[in-house]
């Protein structure tokens with residue numbers, strides 16, 4: 001960690017724009033800011049998304065670099081694609097993965113996501129399902145499409161992201177009664193949904209592309 005060369009261009013990723021940036025000639029910026037950029041990039045590097053593949057190369061999840069490296073160190077997963085940067089500890093240079101693959105096949109149940117506020121907002125992409133506007137999570141609530149007072153259940157099919165304004169308008173009524181229309185029929189958060197999200201997260205990363213678009 002003592003070195004200011006926390007990042008070095010990795011030859012295997014040298015064709016990517018990222019690598020080009022990390023390996024950019026020093027003339028682009030004064031040395032001081034380069035060191036600062038390198039340190040601040042390292043902290044955020046550990047939080048960058050890593051695509052997780054099943055043993056069969058099927059994309060199943062997205063995790064952070066830090067977690068992915070733990071899985072690799074434990075021998076649970078191996079890197080399939082490398083990030084253009086690497087992390088240096090006192091004695092070693094660690095390759096940073098962009099895509100990892102589990103070494104043992106993991107059965108993924110059809111509905112693998114827990115029913116939670118966070119996952120409902122994720123499924124609905126932070127979009128109020130009545131007015132269609134996008135909000136920060138703090139400005140969204142969950143609406144029971146069929147109100148609880150009318151026997152509506154707390155389920156994937158009956159809960160949607162909803163802004164406070166629409167929630168007030170709707171009150172204890174069904175969308176039809178309130179003159180509101182659902183943007184789309186709420187469905188369970190399946191692997192299919194997850195894959196759409198993975199595509200959204202990874203659409204700019206060429207290293208993810210071949211696993212996600214097929």
Ligand SMILES: [Zn+2]
Pocket residue numbers: 128129130131132133162163164165166167
């Ligand atoms: Zn709304």
